[in-house]
Structure formats: structure tokens, C-alpha cells
Amino acid sequence: MKVLLLALCLVATVLSVTVPIQPWLNILNDKECKYERCVEVDFSKVDFDVPSTDPLFSDMFWIAADEGGEDGTYSCAKPDPNSTRCLFDPQNVYVKNGVLELAVPGGKLDGETISTSQIRFVGSEFIVSGVFEIVAQTSAVPGTCQAIFTQANPGFPAQKDEQDIEMLTGHYTEASDNIKAGLQLTSWNAFPTGEHDRQQNQVVDYGFDPTADFNVFRIEWDRNTTTYTYGESSVTFEKYSSQNPSKFVVNNWSNAGKFWTEGPPKEDSIMRIRSYKAYYNTKKN
Numbered sequence: 001m002k003v004l005l006l007a008l009c010l011v012a013t014v015l016s017v018t019v020p021i022q023p024w025l026n027i028l029n030d031k032e033c034k035y036e037r038c039v040e041v042d043f044s045k046v047d048f049d050v051p052s053t054d055p056l057f058s059d060m061f062w063i064a065a066d067e068g069g070e071d072g073t074y075s076c077a078k079p080d081p082n083s084t085r086c087l088f089d090p091q092n093v094y095v096k097n098g099v100l101e102l103a104v105p106g107g108k109l110d111g112e113t114i115s116t117s118q119i120r121f122v123g124s125e126f127i128v129s130g131v132f133e134i135v136a137q138t139s140a141v142p143g144t145c146q147a148i149f150t151q152a153n154p155g156f157p158a159q160k161d162e163q164d165i166e167m168l169t170g171h172y173t174e175a176s177d178n179i180k181a182g183l184q185l186t187s188w189n190a191f192p193t194g195e196h197d198r199q200q201n202q203v204v205d206y207g208f209d210p211t212a213d214f215n216v217f218r219i220e221w222d223r224n225t226t227t228y229t230y231g232e233s234s235v236t237f238e239k240y241s242s243q244n245p246s247k248f249v250v251n252n253w254s255n256a257g258k259f260w261t262e263g264p265p266k267e268d269s270i271m272r273i274r275s276y277k278a279y280y281n282t283k284k285n
Contacts, residue, residue, distance in 0.1 A: 028279075035130055038279040043100045050095040064088035064118035064251070076116055076253055083257035084264065085113045092117035092252075099272045102252040104144045106267040110256070114264050116144075117271075118251035121278055125153060126245040130280030133218035133229075134250060137272045140211040142170030143263025144254040146271040148217050152190065152244040160198075161190035161244045163226050165217050167210060169269060170262050178259045182206065185228045187240040200239045207233055214274045248278055 024045035028038035041060065052063050064076075065088060076086035092103040092115060102117040127150065138146050145166055152161035166184040175181040182203040192198045208215060208231045218229035226241040227234055252271040254263040 044098040052090040061119040063090040077255040083255040086255040104269040106265040108264040116253035121248040127280040129222040133277040138210040139269040141269040143265035150246040162188040189240040190243040
């Protein structure tokens with residue numbers, strides 16, 4: 001029966017019609033959606049727990065799994081003499097009690113490999129404009145970076161074509177010598193000519209406690225501007241919006257780097273996502 005339901009979900013997506021296949025899945029029809037495709041998922045309506053090994057995930061998410069390269073590098077973070085190796089582990093991703101959870105297990109000793117989590121939304125691999133939104137509650141445990149971002153696919157001409165909303169769990173309101181306090185918003189230039197034009201970055205005050213409840217985090221962009229929304233506030237960047245086909249990604253990670261994530265977390269750090277929306281175009285206007 002589950003296989004049949006997943007097949008129906010795929011058919012509904014292709015036809016772009018609203019079909020009440022599952023109470024937690026909504027695919028908007030052409031009249032409701034001003035983009036090529038509009039998908040909404042409400043995890044609060046999922047009335048069963050789902051491990052990352054469940055076939056349900058293969059229809060909705062690609063879950064990062066790090067096995068390491070021959071040169072000893074891993075995709076969780078670039079090698080850094082000031083940090084620790086970290087791995088993405090599918091076992092850290094699951095739906096539990098109506099919430100999608102991305103975990104970084106705590107209690108690692110200094111120097112030990114850190115197990116982290118990342119997902120990419122299936123069907124979003126070649127986005128050129130759109131809206132990507134999650135309603136999430138972040139962890140109060142210091143020592144990880146919890147992020148929603150778009151990232152250009154490999155093979156396209158860009159050094160780093162990316163748009164980021166990043167929550168550093170040790171610096172919601174308190175700064176350190178190396179890290180500013182607040183929410184990190186960054187648009188990366190796909191074609192920088194030097195250090196002076198690599199990115200547009202702004203660190204903003206949240207205006208709310210992201211660990212106390214669920215809040216909206218949204219990236220909306222076209223080839224000219226990017227608007228970052230957090231709670232009821234928004235900031236628009238007019239430089240360095242994504243120029244190449246990109247994918248939607250959410251992660252929770254740490255490499256114990258003193259200039260960014262810090263950590264490792266002493267306790268389990270869990271990013272909790274109640275819902276997400278993905279409205280997007282794959283063709284350039």
C-alpha cells in the first residue's frame with residue numbers, strides 16, 4: 001500500500017494538481033501556484049514515526065551519507081587544522097512526534113569524529129528561482145550550525161553560488177572574539193574577482209528566541225535579488241543572488257571549529273522542523 005501511495009504522490013507532482021493523497025502532503029495546482037511547482041509538507045500531520053531507512057524518505061529527501069574520499073576529505077566540512085573531522089550520518093535524520101528532526105549527537109571528546117545531519121529536498125536540484133521555507137525550532141545546545149540554504153549543483157560555472165540562513169547555536173545573543181551574535185545571512189558571489197566581492201553578509205538580531213518555539217525561516221529569490229525572512233522580519237540583498245541551477249538543503253553540523261560552529265555539543269543538538277514549502281522554477285525567465 002505504501003508503494004502505491006508513493007507512486008500516486010509522484011504522479012500528482014508531475015501533473016501539478018491538488019490531490020488529497022496524504023493529509024501531510026499538498027501539491028498546489030496551476031491556479032494556486034505561480035511557479036512551475038509548489039509543494040508543501042506538514043510534518044505535524046504525520047501520525048507515525050519514520051526512520052531515515054523508510055522508503056518514504058527516498059520520495060521526499062536525499063539524506064547525506066559520508067563515506068569519505070580517498071584523500072581523506074569529507075563533505076561535512078573542508079579540512080581545517082583548527083577543526084575536527086565531521087560526517088553526515090543518515091541515522092541522525094528522522095520524523096518523530098510529528099516533527100522532522102536533524103540531530104548532532106552530543107558527548108564527543110575533543111578530536112573525535114563528529115556525527116552530523118543534512119538533507120536535500122528531492123526534485124529541487126535545478127532551481128533557478130523560488131521560495132524555500134521551513135518552520136523550525138533550533139537547539140539551545142551550543143556547538144552546531146543549523147542552516148537552511150540553496151547551493152549550486154556541481155558542474156556549473158561558479159566558485160561558490162550559495163544563499164544561506166545560518167543559526168550558530170552558541171551565539172544567538174552573545175558574541176565571542178571570533179563570532180558575532182545573531183542570525184547569519186549570506187549571499188555568495190558566483191564569480192568573485194577577489195576577496196572584496198566574495199559575498200554579501202549581514203548579521204541580524206533574531207527579534208525572538210528561536211529555541212523557544214517554531215518560527216519561519218525563508219529564502220525567496222530570482223536572479224536579481226534575494227529576500228531572507230526570519231520570524232516576521234525580512235532583509236533583501238540586491239547583490240549576489242544565485243545565478244546557477246541550485247538545490248534546497250537543510251543541515252545541522254559541527255566540526256568544532258573555533259571560528260564558526262565551535263563545539264562539539266556536550267548534549268544532543270536537535271533541529272526540529274514542523275513544515276516546509278518549496279515553490280520554484282527550473283526554467284530561466
